[in-house]
Amino acid sequence: MERIYLDNAATSFPKAPGTADAMFRFLTENGCNVNRSSYETAALAEDVVLDTRHLLCRLFHFPLPSHVIFTPGVTFSLNTILRGLLRPGGHCIVSGFEHNAVMRPLTSLGVSWSVAKLNPDGHFDNPESLFRPNTQLVVMTHASNVFGNVLPISEIAPLCRKNDVPLVLDCAQTAGHISLDWKKLDVDALCFPGHKGLLGPQGTGGMLLSPALAKELPPLIEGGTGSVSDRLETPDFMPDKFEAGTPNIPGLWGLHAAAEFLLQTGVDSIAAYESSLTQELIEGLAEIPGISVLKAPGMGQVGVVSVVFHRLDMAQAAWQLEQEFGIQTRCGIHCAPLAHQTMGTAPAGTVRFSVGYATTRKEINTALLAVKAIA
Ligand code: PMP
Numbered sequence: 001m002e003r004i005y006l007d008n009a010a011t012s013f014p015k016a017p018g019t020a021d022a023m024f025r026f027l028t029e030n031g032c033n034v035n036r037s038s039y040e041t042a043a044l045a046e047d048v049v050l051d052t053r054h055l056l057c058r059l060f061h062f063p064l065p066s067h068v069i070f071t072p073g074v075t076f077s078l079n080t081i082l083r084g085l086l087r088p089g090g091h092c093i094v095s096g097f098e099h100n101a102v103m104r105p106l107t108s109l110g111v112s113w114s115v116a117k118l119n120p121d122g123h124f125d126n127p128e129s130l131f132r133p134n135t136q137l138v139v140m141t142h143a144s145n146v147f148g149n150v151l152p153i154s155e156i157a158p159l160c161r162k163n164d165v166p167l168v169l170d171c172a173q174t175a176g177h178i179s180l181d182w183k184k185l186d187v188d189a190l191c192f193p194g195h196k197g198l199l200g201p202q203g204t205g206g207m208l209l210s211p212a213l214a215k216e217l218p219p220l221i222e223g224g225t226g227s228v229s230d231r232l233e234t235p236d237f238m239p240d241k242f243e244a245g246t247p248n249i250p251g252l253w254g255l256h257a258a259a260e261f262l263l264q265t266g267v268d269s270i271a272a273y274e275s276s277l278t279q280e281l282i283e284g285l286a287e288i289p290g291i292s293v294l295k296a297p298g299m300g301q302v303g304v305v306s307v308v309f310h311r312l313d314m315a316q317a318a319w320q321l322e323q324e325f326g327i328q329t330r331c332g333i334h335c336a337p338l339a340h341q342t343m344g345t346a347p348a349g350t351v352r353f354s355v356g357y358a359t360t361r362k363e364i365n366t367a368l369l370a371v372k373a374i375a
Contacts, residue, residue: 001326004363008196009145009173009304009354010330016199016261019254023201026253033246035226049252053239055259059198059267060175060190062182062208066238070247073205074172075101077191080220080242081168081207082139086111090136093127093165095151096342097144097296100335102170111136115338116156118297124155131163138165142180143173146339146352147306148278149298150174157186166213172196177274177302179267188213198262199357200255203248214238221245270357274303277355277364281305284368290375294343294350303359306350309375317351317374325370329353 005013032042034049053065062068071077078101086092088110094102096115106113114130138160143150153169160167166188174180175190176197182190187210194204209217222234223244235241262270282305285293294306309317318331332349333340340346353367 004325004327004366006353006355006359006363006367007328007330008356008359009148009334009352011195011202012176012197012199012356014358015201015254016258018257018261019200022257023250023254026250032249033226034249035240045249045253048256049247049249052252052256052259055256055263056192056206056208058263059259060180060182060192060208061184062190064208064211064238067209067211067214068206069209069239069242070204070206070252071242072203072248073195074170074191074193076220077189077205077207078102078139078168078170079105081189081191081213081217082106082109082137083220084217085166086136089134091132091134093130093135093138093140093156094338095140097141097147097149097151097339098139098336099141099145099170099172099339100337101172102139102141103338106139115342116140118149118151120297122149122297122299123152127156128159131159131165135163135165137168139168139170141170141172143177143298143300143302143304144296144336144339145173145304146334146336146345146350147294147296147343148173148302148304148354149296150178150300150302152299153185153187160188161186173302173304176262176267176270178271178300182208194251194255194258197356198255198258200258201251204251204255209238209242214241217242219244265357274355274357274359275301277359277361278303278305280361281353281355281364281367284364285371288368288372288375291371294345296339296343303355305353306345307353307371308345308348308350312374314349314351320374321351321367321370324374325366327367327370 034046053068082105175192194200225240314331321327
């Protein structure tokens with residue numbers, strides 16, 4: 001049975017052409033550390049890592065390569081920012097669709113939060129009323145990892161400026177899927193995974209920081225940076241301030257190849273292709289009796305679609321899809337209990353289908369027939 005991978009929201013597969021080769025080449029022909037030595041192969045390893053920052057600047061229209069910080073993924077990026085900025089007794093504004101990479105740190109940090117609700121027409125409902133004197137941060141997912149709805153960030157960004165509160169955007173489900181422009185988004189931090197829409201390997205990702213936030217934010221971890229090694233203090237210059245320890249160099253070589261592929265292909269053309277597949281999927285699912293397709297409010301939709309089966313347990317449905325048809329999805333709560341609470345799909349959760357740049361129309365049709373057969 002052919003494998004039909006519809007779990008790209010968890011991590012993308014296949015990765016971009018050239019990604020695995022670049023990693024193999026690094027591990028077999030280079031293998032050096034970066035920022036520590038100046039011999040030829042070390043310099044080459046370093047050049048590729050530096051160039052990856054430049055490629056990401058082009059992808060995100062971000063002006064400062066030194067403020068592209070590499071981390072193991074969005075969870076690490078968000079933890080760096082939330083743990084660095086928030087103090088017990090503080091207050092945050094979030095959306096009703098946050099991942100636990102936001103909600104768990106907020107909970108353990110002892111801060112309170114207000115949820116910015118969306119009206120059925122996709123606009124925020126009076127978000128300005130949520131700002132309080134102790135509001136320290138607004139942190140929001142750009143698109144839900146459960147329902148795929150894109151949040152109207154442009155309605156929040158000016159309020160953050162007006163109230164002098166930093167805005168942190170979780171782009172786990174949008175980076176590489178829709179085109180992102182740092183200047184237009186007008187955020188203070190943009191957290192991105194390397195292993196989802198950017199089509200790179202697991203263990204890669206990062207954050208773009210504004211100069212003001214980079215200055216204010218303390219590092220989450222400290223250690224060797226290969227720079228100012230004679231000092232006991234962590235350097236305060238970028239990117240070293242936030243990149244202690246040996247980075248994931250094979251992963252970054254892979255991410256470099258993936259970013260080159262994305263720039264050559266064009267995120268806009270990937271977005272148009274994924275959007276047409278998603279529409280086909282949603283329209284097809286909507287005609288199948290025995291299921292409901294969940295449509296969450298927002299301004300647009302990425303290729304993530306959640307379904308509730310009326311007569312089947314979600315785990316049973318996902319299991320049958322894979323066992324009988326080779327279709328790989330994800331069921332349950334998707335690490336986002338708040339999103340299910342918002343949409344009334346807790347505690348059973350949903351079955352989530354998520355498309356990628358390599359998904360085909362034939363695969364979508366097979367998935368629709370499979371859902372119809374088991375529903
Ligand atoms: N936020 C959202 C919206 C996500 O979908 C995910 C990944 N499921 C994360 C954060 C965590 O990202 P990472 O796996 O890169 O740590």
